[in-house]
Amino acid sequence: NGQIFEMSFTHGNADAPLKATGSYEQNKVAGTYEGRSGSEITFFPSSETFTMVEFDLGTLEHRLRELAFLNSGVRIVLTDARHADVVRHELHYDGGLEEFVKYLDRVKKPLIDKPIAIKAERDGITVEVAMWWNDSYHENVLAFTNNIPQRDGGTHLAGFRGALTRQITGYGDSSGLTKKEKVSLIGD
Template sequence: GLHHLVWEIVDNSIDEALAGYCDTIKVTIEPGNSILVEDNGRGIPVDIQEKMGRPAVEVILTVLHAGGKFGGGGYKVSGGLHGVGASVVNALSTKLEVFVKRNEKLYYQAYHRGVPAADLAVIGTSEETGTMIRFFPDDEIFQETLEYDYDLLATRLRELAFLNKGLTIEITDDRADKPITRSFHYEGGIKSDVEHLNRSKEVVHEEPVYVHGNRDGIEIEVALQYNDGFAAHIYSFTNNIPHQGGGTHETGFKTALTRVINDYAKKFWSDERGATARCPERCPPERMTAMLSYKSHHNPNFCRTKRKNK
């Protein structure tokens, strides 16, 4: 649960990247185990939300399911928990601070256990745009530990960089005397991830096969590469969320791959009697590493634990 707080805030920044407004996200583990997440997106809207009579940023950080509903050209997809993420992080923190760079101004507001400490205020000017959120997890709720695992955070952030090609994600650990910083940026996206996963294996073909397409508000990316191993490793994602149980997009991938192999075998691998080898429908692929990324502008049908896309 502790690390999931980070993912929920990072997801908001990823949304801005997916909408085409952000290319850099920075995550810092600060002394005392507070977390700072900053991006160079548009900045969370600060206009008064008519229905609530409060600034949009305050509504997003205090009301469930409020995220991603403000301003023109909103988020294309969402990897968070159906819009509840930021407000839940706020409620589970002893203190949360938000800095918004927008409209050539720097806005600030603080919260204590989800309740605004004061109204949103202008505290300066800014020629840039973006959002910074700092939160302090509540030790009364997270009683087991407040210590963040740097390697765990770095591994997931690297995965997010692979899944969002061209995006730079940086993580810094400021808790030690000498800060540790890692930066992730992959122009090849999931294709680069397949190469990374196969780095210690003998590959059958040097370049991974890569397919990318958009249709009816759905974006699909597939990258695969055969290797000298014996098992298949297929990694499925929906809106950047990993699925341990696969799902319809993984089933579709296996079906399509089987059909391509069978069509090729029928055309080129017939024996003297005209018989061809044939894979069973959706046969388990072997000796292959593959990544599947499904991004939907609609609401994909998955449970909040994100185990399987239906």
């Protein structure tokens, strides 16, 4: 609606109700992102709430970069103003998971020209997959559900691996490749 709203919290409780503090047009600054829609969050951890109030910038940047890739088009600006030399990272990726896979493999030699990327929606549920084979002997599989990392892969990954193995095995059997080459495939 063109308005800028502000709200602050202390220890998880609202200091005051949400209030309008201006409009986009009033606060627009040429050449910046000021005046665009979005959210700005400033976070000062309290030792009364957290046992650790010193956060690792690299860890925050890594997680926010993941979120920027997983939410294609979102712009996340991470600013660390704890020291005299302020550090600012702008994370913005329009390519989604396909661009994420390219980023993860940026120092590896790909075995195919571009990542395989699939996005589908059914019954209000969106599934997105991107994969790219490279010359490494180590796999790097990342699974997320609603932007939350599934470190052990979970049932989503197990189901995907099973389906992919069935499809490739089916193709190999129907084309005669597995018999001709005397190979069998497993879903590892």
